[in-house]
Amino acid sequence: MFARLPDDAATDVAITIDGEPFAARAGDTVAAALLAAGRRVFRAAPATGAPRGPYCLMGVCFECMVTVDGRPDQQACMLAVAPGMRIETGRGVRAVGADAGTPP
């Protein structure tokens, strides 16, 4: 759906997407990295479970929420990638107590 311009000179940032290694680029948000990796579907809508992907990419619509380093519901478009970051997609509404995060 998206491709890098050939002259992009940004350095690689190693992350994982659903367990698979991916070379994001410095300056990418998590959303940009996922789109660069060919991902369109980021999560499931809570009411119907319909597939959703990012829409506004400026922090407004909350359609791009993914799990980052174990923390659910992070706005992918508002968060810069960092080396070693673990990104998980595809989450829908959470069951109570199913996988509550551990406190910091």
Add this chain to the structure above:
Amino acid sequence: MTTLDVAIVGAGPAGLAAATLCAERGLSTSLYDEHGGPGGQIYRGITTASRARAEFLGEDYWRGATLVPPFERSGARYVPGATVWALARRADGTFGVSQSAGPPTARYATTVEARAVILATGAQERPFPIPGWTLPGVLAAGGAQLLLKTSSLVPRGRVVLAGSGPLLWLLAAQYLRAGVAIAAFLDTTPRGRLAQAAPLAPGFMLSPYLAKGLDLVRFVRRRARVVEYVTALAVEGKDAAEAVRFRHGSHEETLPADLVLLHQGVVPDVQLAGAAGCALAWNDVQACFAPVVDVWGGTSVPGLYVAGDGAGIAGAEAAEARGRLTGLAVANALGRIAGTARDAGAQRHRRELAQALRGRAFLDALYRPADAFRMPHGDTVACRCEEVSAATILQLARDGCAGPNQMKAYTRCGMGPCQGRFCGLTVTELMAQAQRRRPADVGALRARFPVKPVTLGELASLPVGEDALRAVVRSPD
């Protein structure tokens, strides 16, 4: 706790200009921004984008680079990666500004105290509720442009741009200059808009945007298929966008598409201003709510100012001038400069503002989105978060629902994580349509603190006290 003179929210042109001016006048100034670098949306990535990009991003983008060095020299404190989610005005007139920062695994909240607050929260994409707009592969054109600015990402495959307004033409031109083919440009500007806008054209003739705008349109028309007067636009697909269907004239057409980029203008982000209790007014020309402000950006809440597109859409150059005007007003209000110095300093910025506003009325009239694209019907999703259809809202409105806030209680529209940012205007206009009332009388969804989702852990990280309580308490209506 030390008290700041002024806290500014948003590092776009208005926020950068205001912060620079305030700090230069000796005010202790902090500028908070959700992103990692300055520029806002319009100049996103301005400190990191490659100069090799100048060619296709265009000279207007690089204007943003001139704002950063003076800001860095000014002595203003820059706080990137900070999300401001509450503003509490205390009895003594100061504000508690609550915000969160830090990586996902270690986010924490703090409250700073400020004598004045300037909201430079800018604009957001106007909702474009059409059938299929929630499908993956349908993105806002403004968002796609951010991908270009920050990540050198351009569409691959069949891309269709649909909608209206200057940004859509600009993005099309940027893609074409970068060597990206566009399958179709579907212009939804309604037939007759040009005639409606024509009486306002004399102002536009003097606008710096005129020649640039005409050049852009001509450039795109020569290189892409442009379809005019598009109606009945819909995106089709099962689990993602596969095609766009539309009507032009009496002709119906379906085009395969891997990526659909929608845009019909931007509207002010009024979430913080609204939650802080600033009076909002309906702007019928721009079909949106905006805070009521005086000529300095002062709102109905003493000490709270709004500068830039957050106070009504006028563009980046106007935002810069409005930021400086508000900075002067704050410097005066806090006793740093006399009223005469404020007024003398303002003259230049008022001229710049007037220059930037030439042609705005023409553009507003020309690109006012068609009613059908602001007020959907049937199964079309109005509230994306809670998946509430236009039909549900229209039916409840006809049944006598009192207003958007009651609609929220009935349907959960506006109760999801976006907190009404993407359905608020649609709900107001749908209710106005169903009840034959004016949007101004229907009113807006009431924004509440915290205006962005925060975890209990973040709340718990606030020092216990009056400020922590005020940050989440229901503000008086």
